[in-house]
Amino acid sequence: MRLMGRDLVALLLFAGFAAVPLLANLLQDPFLLVIATRMLAFAIAAMGLDLVLGYGALVSFGHAAYLGIGAYAVTILMRLGVYDIGLHLLAGIAAAVVFAVGTGAVSLRTRGVYFIMITLAFSQMAYFFFVSFSALGGDDGASLPQRSTLFGHDLLENDLWLFWLALGLLIGLFLVCRAIVGSRFGRVLCGARENPQRMQAIGFVPFGYQLTAYVISGAITSIAGVLLANQAEFVSPALMNWHRSGELIVMVVLGGIGTLSGAIAGAVLALLLEETLAGFTQYWKLWFGLFLVGIVLFAPGGVQGLVARIKLQIGSRR
Amino acid sequence: MTNLFLLQLLNGAQLGVLLFLIAAGLTLIFGIMDFINLAHGVLYMVGAYVMASFAMLTGSFWLALGLTVPAMLICGLLLEFTVFRALYARSHLDQVLATFGLVLVISEGVKILWGSAPLTVPMPDLLSGSVGLIGPLKYPVYRLAILVVGLASALGLYVLITQTRIGMLLRAGASNREMVSALGVNVGRLFAMVFAFGAMLAGFAGAIVAPILSVDTGMGESVLILAFVVIVIGGIGSIRGAFMGALLVGVVDTMGRSFGPIVLRMIMEPAAAGQLGRTLAPMLVYILMAAILFARPAGLFGRRAE
Numbered sequence: 369m370r371l372m373g374r375d376l377v378a379l380l381l382f383a384g385f386a387a388v389p390l391l392a393n394l395l396q397d398p399f400l401l402v403i404a405t406r407m408l409a410f411a412i413a414a415m416g417l418d419l420v421l422g423y424g425a426l427v428s429f430g431h432a433a434y435l436g437i438g439a440y441a442v443t444i445l446m447r448l449g450v451y452d453i454g455l456h457l458l459a460g461i462a463a464a465v466v467f468a469v470g471t472g473a474v475s476l477r478t479r480g481v482y483f484i485m486i487t488l489a490f491s492q493m494a495y496f497f498f499v500s501f502s503a504l505g506g507d508d509g510a511s512l513p514q515r516s517t518l519f520g521h522d523l524l525e526n527d528l529w530l531f532w533l534a535l536g537l538l539i540g541l542f543l544v545c546r547a548i549v550g551s552r553f554g555r556v557l558c559g560a561r562e563n564p565q566r567m568q569a570i571g572f573v574p575f576g577y578q579l580t581a582y583v584i585s586g587a588i589t590s591i592a593g594v595l596l597a598n599q600a601e602f603v604s605p606a607l608m609n610w611h612r613s614g615e616l617i618v619m620v621v622l623g624g625i626g627t628l629s630g631a632i633a634g635a636v637l638a639l640l641l642e643e644t645l646a647g648f649t650q651y652w653k654l655w656f657g658l659f660l661v662g663i664v665l666f667a668p669g670g671v672q673g674l675v676a677r678i679k680l681q682i683g684s685r686r
Numbered sequence: 687m688t689n690l691f692l693l694q695l696l697n698g699a700q701l702g703v704l705l706f707l708i709a710a711g712l713t714l715i716f717g718i719m720d721f722i723n724l725a726h727g728v729l730y731m732v733g734a735y736v737m738a739s740f741a742m743l744t745g746s747f748w749l750a751l752g753l754t755v756p757a758m759l760i761c762g763l764l765l766e767f768t769v770f771r772a773l774y775a776r777s778h779l780d781q782v783l784a785t786f787g788l789v790l791v792i793s794e795g796v797k798i799l800w801g802s803a804p805l806t807v808p809m810p811d812l813l814s815g816s817v818g819l820i821g822p823l824k825y826p827v828y829r830l831a832i833l834v835v836g837l838a839s840a841l842g843l844y845v846l847i848t849q850t851r852i853g854m855l856l857r858a859g860a861s862n863r864e865m866v867s868a869l870g871v872n873v874g875r876l877f878a879m880v881f882a883f884g885a886m887l888a889g890f891a892g893a894i895v896a897p898i899l900s901v902d903t904g905m906g907e908s909v910l911i912l913a914f915v916v917i918v919i920g921g922i923g924s925i926r927g928a929f930m931g932a933l934l935v936g937v938v939d940t941m942g943r944s945f946g947p948i949v950l951r952m953i954m955e956p957a958a959a960g961q962l963g964r965t966l967a968p969m970l971v972y973i974l975m976a977a978i979l980f981a982r983p984a985g986l987f988g989r990r991a992e
Contacts, residue, residue, distance in 0.1 A: 421779075427778055427779050427782060429782065471976075474976045474979050474980055477979065477980070477983045478979065478983050478984075480720070480778060481716055481720065481721075481722045481778060481922065482918060482922065482983075484722055484778060484782060485722070485914040485915075485917065485918050486918060486975070486979065488911060488914060489911060489914055489915050489918065489972055489975060490972060490976075492911045492972065493968075493969050493972035493973075496968035496969060497965060497968070497969055499968070500964045500965045500967070500968055501965050502961065502964070503961065610907070610911065611790075614724075614782075614786040614789075617779070617782065617783065617786075618783065618786075621779065621783055625779075651794045651797065651798055653790045653791075653793070653794045654790065654791055654794035654795060654798070656787075656790055657786075657787040657788065657789070657790030657791035657792075657794065658787065658791055659787070660783055660784065660786065660787025660790070661769060661784050661787040661788060661791065663783070664773070664776070664780045664783050664784040664787070665769070665772055665773075665784065668776070668780060
């Protein structure tokens with residue numbers, strides 16, 4: 369019953385996204401489409417992070433690295449003369465898998481604050497790698513010569529096509545994540561979150577499951593990186609700054625952790641909030657930060673927690 | 687070559703003691719309260735800004751330093767009272783979110799108060815100039831002073847932790863918080879003290895480094911993450927680990943940046959070696975961290991693998 373409710377939320381979100389091109393047309397505001405595409409990309413990233421953060425209770429503070437890996441896969445392949453988005457996605461995923469297997473195998477040997485610090489440190493390592501890689505633009509980053517091509521056509525030069533591609537990818541990946549979470553693998557992952565000792569006692573070794581989840585999560589996030597690179601037609605290390613990792617966590621928590629649709633809603637909320645605040649003041653990060661501290665101190669659990677508390681209130685009144 | 691080596695060794699040790707001042711407070715906070723504080727790096731930055739302002743107001747380096755240290759202590763107490771206190775019992779995720787929020791608030795607040803242009807702090811006359819080491823090799827007095835002050839602080843901390851009653855409580859708290867509380871120690875006060883002390887050390891590091899760096903809002907971030915690496919290498923909650931880890935990270939990072947390209951040039955063509963060296967050098971400390979973790983998941987001096 370609960371799962372169906374969440375699916376409904378996701379369906380509503382997808383329908384809302386699908387209405388954006390119409391709205392942009394009506395309001396004569398092409399910028400809407402740009403924002404919506406960014407929202408879709410970050411929704412994919414947040415959903416990927418939710419797999420480890422929500423279902424594995426592994427607080428990865430380094431997921432921005434995978435955004436960067438996806439984005440730099442586009443840059444590097446374009447320099448080599450490869451323009452097809454399918455290949456860009458494949459390369460991004462492959463690189464993310466390699467990075468995730470290596471760093472995950474080390475990070476997952478530890479727990480708690482260690483895990484947070486180590487994932488953060490590894491993402492900084494990737495960040496500094498690209499900052500000092502002057503051939504790729506170094507700290508300043510570099511523009512892409514064009515957007516990726518789809519089956520040899522430059523369809524994605526049109527913002528509308530890029531938007532539909534991003535929405536298609538989000539829906540597809542949502543179904544994939546949903547299947548993963550509902551599978552036996554997902555159950556074991558949740559079990560290891562609740563009680564690793566007990567899982568081991570009944571014959572599961574959490575490490576392999578957690579590493580697999582971490583790798584899948586990184587691969588999904590790298591897809592978002594490919595989309596973001598195409599959207600901005602510009603790739604710089606700023607994409608993998610540690611603040612970005614923090615923002616991804618914020619998105620997951622805002623919508624409620626361990627609910628895939630929540631991650632999507634959280635990405636939409638967080639970007640809306642950023643855009644709105646940035647419209648009011650150049651120091652929007654101050655208010656965003658205050659908002660975060662306020663959420664944690666006064667409304668733990670984000671939107672999901674709020675809804676749960678309201679439900680509880682209504683329930684107790686009956 | 688040996689001169690360059692010695693020079694870089696000194697630079698590395700100097701970075702190491704600065705990292706130690708930041709990591710010492712952080713590792714105690716981690717170890718005793720099991721609390722992840724992302725806002726520790728901004729305290730280092732705030733220390734540098736406060737120092738710059740006091741130096742401007744008083745015109746004296748020494749007076750400014752004397753004012754900055756208690757100011758940072760108060761700053762730490764205030765933060766502990768307003769935000770951190772409510773977070774001890776929360777999950778790591780909540781702590782990450784709230785302290786990340788604080789990082790944003792404090793960084794932007796500093797930008798509003800002091801502007802985004804970098805500030806400079808004049809060097810005190812007493813410590814300006816340089817001193818000859820061996821042969822033609824000269825080294826700035828101020829950098830040597832940082833090294834000496836850092837080492838003295840490390841020694842002071844060591845004595846504080848191993849020889850005093852407060853130190854005993856800290857060590858006890860790091861190994862078993864509940865037991866210390868059950869034995870009648872006011873843990874809340876102990877926590878507040880550790881926090882304020884950590885803030886003071888980080889602010890002090892920011893203040894003494896201000897004359898040799900330009901003071902800007904980004905200075906806390908790279909240092910925070912290096913401090914994390916230091917703590918992970920040294921083992922959470924261990925001051926001795928933080929000291930060894932800080933020196934190791936400081937020296938490896940500095941040496942890697944200057945000698946990486948030189949070493950690579952022996953085995954490949956110069957242009958490629960320069961590029962590869964510059965790219966790989968910043969990754970060296972993280973690779974070192976990964977290697978140490980792989981061998982010892984609890985760090986070099988960590989007592990328990992969690």
